[in-house]
Amino acid sequence: MLSRLPHWVIAGSCVFSLAANAATWVRDEGEAAFQAGLDLSTPANKYWDYKGGTTSYTCGQYSEKSVNVGMEYGYSYDYTLMASTSITQANCSGNTLTRPGAVNFGVRGRFDERYNGESWELKLVIPGTVYPNGQPAAVGYGGLGLQVGAYFGTPYDPYNEDPYRPGFINPATDSWEYGGALTMYMGTPLPQVMGYTKWKSDLSPSWRVAAKLQADWTLGTRVPIVPIRPPLVPVLPEARVISTGLEFSHLLDENLVLSISPVIPLYGQNAPQSANLSIGVHKVFPR
Amino acid sequence: MVRRAMAAFFAVVSVFSLQAALAQPDISSAEVIPSAATFDYRQKAVLEDQFGFDLSANSDSPDLEYIGPNGRVMRGRLPLRSLYLEMDPHQAELLFYKQPHDNSSFAVTVLQGVEHIPGRITVKGSSTRYFVKKSFLIKIDKETSATWGGYKLISINALVTDPSMMREWLSWDLARASGLTTLNTIYTRLYINQKYIGLYSFTEWVTGDLFARAGLGAKGELYQPNDATYCGDLSGGSEDPSRHCYLKFAPPDNNFSSLETLIKGVSGTPVKDFHGFMDNNFDDESVINWVAVNGLVGNGDTYNKNYFLYFSRETGRWTVMPWDYDLTFGRSWDPYLPSPNDVFNDNFVYYYTPEIGFPGMLKVKMLENPILFQRFKRRLGHLLGVGEPDGDPRTYGWFSPERFAARVNAIRYNIGSDALLDPFSATRLYSFDEQADALKYFVLGHYANYKMRLFSDTANWTSYTYDPTIPMMPPPAQSATLNATWDVRAPGYERPLVDPYLGTILAVLKVRTISQPATIVGKVVTFRPPEELPLGRVPAQCVQRSWTLTAKMPETASLTSDITLEYMQENSQNSEVGSKVKRQKDLLVWMQQGDEWEPQLTVVNGLAKTLTIRNISFPPNRPLRFVACADVPFDMPEQDTRLLEKENPVSNPVEKVYRSLMKTISK
The missing domain is CATH 2.60.220 (Chondroitinase Ac; Chain A, domain 3)
Structure with missing residues (x-):
């Protein structure tokens, strides 16, 4: 039988969203996946303060580098287990500071048992480090957190996929994906919501492009940004950012995906005015 | 009179004994046909020329001749088993309606008499997963010593790409008749939670055990071309690890040195010496039988995929075992149609010459070598029943139209009710009888073609030279x-x-x-x-x-x-x-x-x-x-567009977004 493997199903449909590490796809039982990514921000002289006004960094030019890794494992048809973490280095005019991010453990499940591509997630967010008093706005800062998310993509419809039946439809070559998550912490920081929508299109059997709009929003009154001065403090967890970007994904082989994603912020509060470039690889180990 | 004359001829070829009973319970009603002494093969040719072939032969009988375990020539009821499974009803439904490529497993119990054997069931296959009727693999738990008919792995094929549900059976049967090492297959009725699911084919999982039955030992090296790379044709360069042309199943390591040696031998041996290379490196007539069977059933989907290679440590030789026979007997790849209709279509091909399939190095050199070519032709002639016998007289003419039709008719007798009851075949374009008749007509056409082009006075396929300039695509037809x-x-x-x-x-x-x-x-x-x-x-x-x-x-x-x-x-x-x-x-x-x-x-x-x-x-x-x-008006009335809705996916992106959104909201 001639093979017609929909490779995106095997590997690419579940490319991690580099920002949130969320996905719509529940993995097969016994299937494992590993993801590693590098986030680079462009140097910025200014940031949005907590009221949305533009302010200059007192330390000069500010930028960030972040490495993130994640693993997923198909525990059963219904549940996928996840773990992820990151480490971030901030740089301001040559002064650097490196901090581990939170460690996330979670489970993903299906909304509809007959389909894949629509999922819920429950994640435990464990702070990566304990920061000294007076440095609340930091990566990995805060109490224990719990994240609840829901993600929706294009599900397969196996009813339409019997090739001998009239009305056979090829799987869509372009599709929408959207979702959101709420993260609550025991103590600080304040609750955060994330929402995104993404339009994906397969340019070829091995290339996919996606356009994305995302909002990360802190609920409540935020802690004002701590003036940037030594010691440096990277990233602002109590931020509000609306960003947009593209994702280019390429299948290197049927189980290995390379993704490159440039993102620019459109509006922010407590956020650097930096563009971001994410480069990631995603390897699937089928059962 | 004609029938008596034909029957007399086949009685000599196919005498069967009442004494020979078999131990296997599933084929206990069958009898081994003892080897005949001699017969006059010329009589067959005279009768065929005079009277043709009775394609209705054996229509009213459930019995048929077939090749049983260990190559025994049998006659009796079509072997058919039932597999009873119990599982969570919700998960049983999910098996068929979850997304096609999910490999998750569910708990299942195999019922066998009073035994309840625990295991896990998963969907298997590649492109066949797109059909609602799925193929399954059931793994019986390692902790239990129980088996299903001696098997811990129960692999059942849904036969879904072949609406006749006979191609695999007939091809494997012919492969056995040719002398190839093959796996065991048996028609199996599947029941889940006491509900009839459909007719399947149990297909033995490929391990060293099946080669051990052929005396090749169970500890050999087992390889298969990688289905995804299309390059496992044993040509020089295919051993390059970066091309991933082959998969190794046993032993489970990454040592491909034996295969590399074979590939270098295949590519490095001159055509004129290739018969010596084959005799020294391959088991018996393994390759010749493989190419002959592929030619007879019209299997073009191989030589760079769909076969196994087994290196026996006992004999120090290689054996080929074929794989995947659904694209045969007239079904063929259409290079001009987009997927999936390139494979799933209602085209039908009859007249491909025996070298059909990818021009793999092993096949090409085998056919180009004059000594091997003659051995190949004798093998074809034996199975077709043309010219002198070249092997067991009982299998002489195994693929001749009348004996083949008798087999098809008996299978139709046995599984016709399954075809009617199959809940997945209601929308098929052709009836089960049309499918069966097409198989018989394919063999009639194929037989006539080979007989004339290979064995008659006007034969023109008398040698083979591979021409790399000839495209793989079928040439445009010309009027003749x-x-x-x-x-x-x-x-x-x-x-x-x-x-x-x-x-x-x-x-x-x-x-x-x-x-x-x-x-x-x-x-x-x-x-x-x-x-x-x-x-x-x-x-x-x-x-x-x-x-x-x-x-x-x-x-x-x-x-x-x-x-x-x-x-x-x-x-x-x-x-x-x-x-x-x-x-x-x-x-x-x-x-x-x-x-x-x-x-x-x-x-x-x-x-x-x-x-x-x-x-x-x-x-x-x-x-x-x-x-x-x-004879219909060809100004057809406009079709009801509601019926065409599924055939015309929405192309307007705005409308598409709107529909997607509404669908999500409605859910």
Whole structure:
């Protein structure tokens, strides 16, 4: 039988969203996946303060580098287990500071048992480090957190996929994906919501492009940004950012995906005015 | 009288003993056919020429001849088992309706008598996963010592790409008859939670055990070309690890050195010495049998995929085992159609020569070597039943049309009810009977073609040289004129008229009455609109082929015959079907006698591309001309667009987004 493997199903449909590490796809039982990514921000002289006004960094030019890794494992048809973490280095005019991010453990499940591509997630967010008093706005800062998310993509419809039946439809070559998550912490920081929508299109059997709009929003009154001065403090967890970007994904082989994603912020509060470039690889180990 | 003569011949070939009973419970009703002493093979050729082939043979019998375990030639009921499973009802439903490529497993219990055997069930296969009827693999828990008929792994194929549900069985049976090492297969009725699911084929999981049965030991090295890379053709360079041309299953390591040595030997040995290389490195006639069987069943989907290689540590030689026979017996890849219709279509091909398939290095050199070529031809001749026997007399003519038809008819007798009850086949375009008839007609056409092109006085496939400039795509068909004659003396069965040079069938006659000997003269013009058509018909609504048959006999003589006419639709480009023919089932044969055209009651098999008309009376020495047209108004009314909605995905992106959104909201 001639093979017609929909490779995106095997590997690419579940490319991690580099920002949130969320996905719509529940993995097969016994299937494992590993993801590693590098986030680079462009140097910025200014940031949005907590009221949305533009302010200059007192330390000069500010930028960030972040490495993130994640693993997923198909525990059963219904549940996928996840773990992820990151480490971030901030740089301001040559002064650097490196901090581990939170460690996330979670489970993903299906909304509809007959389909894949629509999922819920429950994640435990464990702070990566304990920061000294007076440095609340930091990566990995805060109490224990719990994240609840829901993600929706294009599900397969196996009813339409019997090739001998009239009305056979090829799987869509372009599709929408959207979702959101709420993260609550025991103590600080304040609750955060994330929402995104993404339009994906397969340019070829091995290339996919996606356009994305995302909002990360802190609920409540935020802690004002701590003036940037030594010691440096990277990233602002109590931020509000609306960003947009593209994702280019390429299948290197049927189980290995390379993704490159440039993102620019459109509006922010407590956020650097930096563009971001994410480069990631995603390897699937089928059962 | 004719039937008695034919029966007498096959009685010599297929004497079966009442004493030989088998131990296996599933085939306890079958008997081993003992080896016959000698027989006169020339008698077979004379009878065929005179009377043709009874394609209805054995229609009312559940018994058939087949190759049983360990290559034993058997006769008896078709082996058929039932597999009873119990599992969570919700998960049982999910098995069929979850997304196609999910490999998750569910708990299952195999019921066998009073035993309840625990295990896990998962969907298996590649492109067949797109069908609702899935193939399954059941793994019995390691902790239990129980087995299902001796197997801890129960692999059952859904037979879903083959609506006849016979191709795999018939191909494996022929492979066994040829002497190839094969796995065990058996028709299996699947029940889940006491509900009949459908007919499946249990297909033994490929491990060293099956090679051990053939005396090759279980500890050898097992390889298979990688289905995804299409390069496992044993050519030089395919051993490059970066190309991932092969998978190694046993032992589970990454040591490919034995395979690399083989590949270097295949690519480095000159053609003139290749027979010596084959004899030193391959088990018996393994490769010759493999290529012969592929040629006979028309398997073009191999030589770079779909086979196993086993290196026996016991013998120090390699063995080939074929794999995946669903794209056979007329089914073929259409290079001009997009997926999935490139594979799933209603084309039908008859006349590919035995080298069909990817030009893999092993096959090419085997055929190019004159010594191996002759051995290959003898093997083909033996299985077809043409010329001198070349092996077990009981398998001589295993693939001849009448013996093959008898097998198909008995299988149809046994599994016909399964085809009717199959809940997944309700929307199939062709009936189960049409599918079975197409298989029989394929073998008739294929047999006639090989006999004429390989073994007759006008044979033109007498040696083989690979021409790399010939494209893999089938060349565009060109118009040709076919001619054939036949001296007929008595009523008989289906007798093909075959062009002596092209080896293609002009028509198949089944003479019912004849008063005096006659000579039938046939002429067919292919791939050209008929010069004359019935009033009101235009070429686009007709088959682009015309047939002329003349009975040369005394003016007082009479002859009536059923006539089957075939037309071509090998792929979407090479088709004789007129562009205005909406449904091939609507084709009607028109017969011209003098100036009058008369429509004939026509039995159309749109899959086999055959048109059968019955009890045609031949006028002495005057030609009968035939054309076939779809006798329906070709200005078809507009179809109900609601039915077409699924066939026309929304192309407007705004509308698409809106629909996607509404669908999500409604869910």
